[in-house]
Amino acid sequence: MPDPTAAPPPALRLHRVAKSFGAVTAVSDVSLTLHPGRVHALAGENGAGKSTLVRMLAGVHRPDRGTLELDGHPTVLRDPAAARAAGIAVIHQEPTLFPDLSIAENLYLSRQPTGRLGRIDRRALRAATTAQLARLGVTLDPDRPARGLSIADQQLVEIARALSLDARIFVMDEPTAALSGTEAARLAAVVRGLCDRGAAVLFISHRFEEIFGLAHDITVLRDGRHVSTDPADRLTPDTVVRRMVGRDVGALYPKTPTTPGDTVLEVTGLTRHGAFHDISFSVRRGEILALAGLVGAGRSEVVRAVFGVDRYDAGTVTVAGRPLPAGSPAAAMAAGLALVPEDRRQQGLVLQLSVERNTALTRLRRLARHGLLTTRRERADALHWTERLRVRHGGTHTPAGTLSGGNQQKIVLAKWLATEPAVLILDEPTRGIDIGTKAEVHRMMSELAARGLAIVMVSSELPEVLGMADRILVLHEGRATATLPGPGATAETVMAAATGHPGGAA
Amino acid sequence: DGDDGGPGPGAGPEPTAQADPDAPLRPDLSVAFLPKQVNNPYFTVARGGGERATAEFAGTFKEVGPSEASASSQVSYINTLTQQGTDVIAISANDPGAVCGALNSARDAGAVVVTFDSDTRAECRDLFINQATAEDVARTQVELIAGQIGGAGEIAILSATPNATNQNTWIALMEEELARPAYADIEIVAVAYGNDEDEKSFQETQGLLRSHPDLAGIVSPTTVGLAAAARYLSGSEYAGRVALTGLGTPNQLRQFVHDGTVESFALWNPADLGYLAAHAGAALASGRLTGAEGETFTAGDLGEFTVGPDGVIALGPPTVFDAATVDDYDF
Amino acid sequence: MTRAHPRELGVLAALLLLIAGTAAANPRFLSAQSVRDLLLSAAILTVLAAGQTVVVLTRNIDLSVGSVLGLAAFGTADLLATHPGTPLPLAALAGITIGALCGALNGALISYGGVPALVITLGTLYVLRGTAHSWAAGRQINAADLPRPFLDLGTATVLGVPLLALLATAVVLAVALWLHSYRSGRELYAIGSEPAAAARAGVPAGRRVRTAFLLSGSLAGLAGVLYAARYGTVDATAGQGMELQVVAAVVVGGVAIFGGSGSVTGAALGALLLTCIGSSLAVLRVDPFWQQAVVGALILAAIGLDRLLTTRLAARAARTAPEVSRAG
């Protein structure tokens, strides 16, 4: 712990800033100070205003009120370029890469090393990229285009891009949401290194072990307002949660034991060249099956193929004894399948459309009357579900893209829960969801399972896997390496299988 | 194909009144020219003639028309003219049939319709001012090319679009003409279509030269094609080896006549064409003409003309231009 | 972008196939004069395609190029006809300036208005064409009105290669170098690939888009000058309908119509391919009524072939991916 008495002047100070979008007040009257060499964590529920603050620091939004000081000088960040020039590096909550550019150019756009006559030195560019990725323990081909990277890889590239900036202030908005423990740990090490070099860090996460493992100070936001700022060692997770939510939160993994019924979903020998090979599993009513593995193990690709959005080369999928035709999500839905995809912005939602249009999208025909669909019906339905999942939104007619990340995730959950599926497939269901809602989601999963739903869950959060699953299927590089019983599994056995060393646990 | 410009037998409303050659010209006649396409240099020259004629009989003149040559947009212009109560409509039709309905409505509303340059079906207009009879055009061009290649050799034709009616009529008549014993040694080996576009005409000229290495001459009965072919030949290895003639304006070809690429070519004077059309329209509207065969009238300084069969008035044989005469003209 | 360019391979394959086929039917298709003519014919389209590529890369489109070409061609010819003493470089500069002004107008409307380029340039297509028509008022400028040395530019050769083709090649190489090896050039790809990410990365998107349109306009102006020199006859309809040809050349050349990928060499090959299709049909004396249908079919075949090659290569890359071994 650094010595607080020798604290240098603040690197950045936000003073009573506010920001509204139309009728929605995202941030009101928040002050925040970042010190060199210290990690400052920001905690708050979904929609509390964390990302809005980040966007102000990134020069994306201009505050409606309040001031920003850099090294004691009042500054206005007119645009992202200005923020970058001021030495602020930002990792945004939703990675936004250039799909057509190589990973190297994604990292170094506009800053490529140049040689003679100002021409880009591609060799140096590649070397710098490799080095930067190595810091995070990632081995991605620098020349590979960013298109097709998994969410986690995208997140890693986004992180590497920010780290490669020669910045004094690092702002990280849920950088670990898509990462598994290994990568997250490596990132933590890098962050500590940055601090040692005197950088100031603003760190946002919904995972308390990360916050308490890293942060020197913790600020809590609620409903866009500042609640408290304290040194981390004077707080406990429980106090933070109480300040965030304003009440106590129930148990995180309230798994109620159920007696599994008939097999509903049966997958045998599923293979897609280049992605996964010979995957077989079955799920019974009332059962929660978790697919575990490292990032890029192919879990998402398996569930996408099962649901029919991706093709597969071999194998069969059977639902309630009937084979499911390949490549047809509509058929899968008719058979009672639902898939909450991992990438909510690309796959889960139509960001430009309103919340009510999004929630209705999976049940257009069912909501129609005499073939006609009215906004009124969609709205009533959307209100029902947003209330149930406690979504914070500025009205169901607002575009889904204006919701905070966690609230967007809830809309995706809502639109699939509303189909009343027999088999619910969840890919990273709680990515970016705050702790209160996470408990809510978990409670709902248990409840649904108890009511006889079969659930398949892909998760990179080991505690979630261990806490929720009845059985765990572990994947490694596209192959199943172990099937473990949920209650008996430990972090060690799962990790061993995930790294390709099942060690007789199967 | 008898479904295009060909005048159908007995078509059209019979003239109801008797022509009175001495009837006074109606004052304040409104004359409207409707070319295939406005801003086309050829029609701009024709318009000049129309304007001059209209000034002579103290009418009001205007030119309207689409910016691209299409029958449907001509229809909406005819409708507009009908709405405006125009007395004389002089039109060069993009389609012999498609404008018929609209022209007949215009006539029902009291307008007289004169076609020039490109005719409609005979029953939809009162008179057609033919720039030159097709036989004249074909004969002139055959004479020119025969003279230039010394009476023997392979020739090719570079036309406009494959569906240009007058082009096709001329080409057919040229083939007939060439069938005469005097031209026994001349053979048409190909007909190419440059679509009246510079680039396409260039490419087609090249294609002709490439696929017929013994080509002695090219006839292009369209101004764009002739100018493009001349420009291509003048800058290629074929300059001086392949003869070129056809229909073109003196201004476009002056350069190539002087540099020897084109020895001679032919065309009527579009200004005279417009002039005659306007005068004929005025005569019709005033009752001096009804459009019946054999009637005569005087068209200003162009002199006297006689209405031929099917209401056609011919301007006269085309003029031939060569190095000696090309500089006397400006159009 | 540092890998092999499969997208260009597709067009190149189609081009070679076409040339081989035509030459087999008529060997004179490969004569010196014929090749010269082909290069000459392709030059103007290539210059336009180079400009269009830059714009399309930024996820925009410039439909006004045909009209800009017409305006510039008429402007240059009119200047030379009415002031015969004008030095040629000055006249060329005048044409390019006309184009640059049009491009600047497009760019300003699009970037400051934040509106789709397709709509704006469809609008300026009409406006500029109308302007050219009212300027020309039915006049035509003919070879005889133009100075001899200017007309000679259209046919001159250097070491047997047409000057116009050399000029077009120089334009393509310069643009290719810029797009491939300079930061600002790479930023064009970034803008087209993901505008939101470009904004976050601090790329001056507005300025770059304006530059792209300025370049496209200037090159269309240059193409207008070349047009006047080559054809010697200019009226206000010069270049009418050219926009679809240019877009076709760019797309056939493998430039993604929604931005972010493709290369100017590909577009140049596309322009060459389209021109070659026209020349081949003329040389092969394909029935004139069939020609247009064949052109359309060949365009479809070219983009189809390109897509086939791309997916084949991608599939091969995926199958040989290191992470996962292939099923036995």
Place this chain on the structure above:
Amino acid sequence: MPAEPPSGRGAAVLRRWDSALIATLLLVTLTAALAVDGFATGRNAQFLLLDAVAIGLVALPVTLIVITGEIDLSVASTLGLCSAVMGQLWVSGWPLELVVLTAVALGALLGAVNGLFVTGFGLPALAVTIGTLAAYRGLAFVVLGDRAVADFPRAWTDAVGGTALAGAVPAAMLVTAVAAAGCAVLLHATPLGRSLFAIGNNAEAARFSGIAVARTKFWLFVSCGAVSGLAGVFWTLRYASARADNGQGLELAVVAAVLLGGVSIFGGRGTLAGVCAGVLLLVTLRNALQLADVPADTLDIVTGSLLILSVLAPRALTALRRTPTTRT
């Protein structure tokens, strides 16, 4: 193609744009009625409405296609080919009823070819339909060559130009209006309509939601072809002339009307009322200006400026109503 930033006001602005467009239409009509001789007559109204039929008819399916983020530029060529085939079949003695049905079926087939290339082979619609634009037009020439078939029975040609509702509206316009109303309901109040908007904004998310994206797009292209075929039948009978070049250039007018109607070229946004107002505004303005003897050049300039205004004005409206703070 998420080029539009998620704006909280998108839908609202669009609705305002609709009403602004309708207001402009009324204003133009009123001004023309007062200021232009011969505009406010029953006969002119007939002419005007008849002129709007072909554009209006084709604009309907094109609107749906553009809303899904694709485009069909081959509509005018489809119209031409169907017209040519119609002429050919009629001269070879088929009964006219059968000829008309065949023409519409042919249109559907041509649309299916577009759809196959776009959804089956995954090629960009712009590129594909530029190709088929050339190919279909070319085939029309192959079928009918330079001929024009004109001898359609008077009863039929009169019926197409005739009136309904006690002589108040052209019958063809009535049919178009009913079709437009049907399309409006389809687009704005049915499950299919909802999925079109979803596809246009984010095809991937639509697919993940169980919407058959490719199949939907395919059938849209088919119906677009069929409607274009129907427009070809109308065109042929209206002008009593089946020709290979019928409707040439109509595609740009249709696209212009659709964009003027406020449909986003990037897909996902637009209303059918806006498009109808756009079509009528274009046609009315042309008619009034023609009657006022405004030259064709100026007409082009006005059309172009209108298009540019159509996208700039809503932006200006939004900008006036909120100070720019967001730059996502």
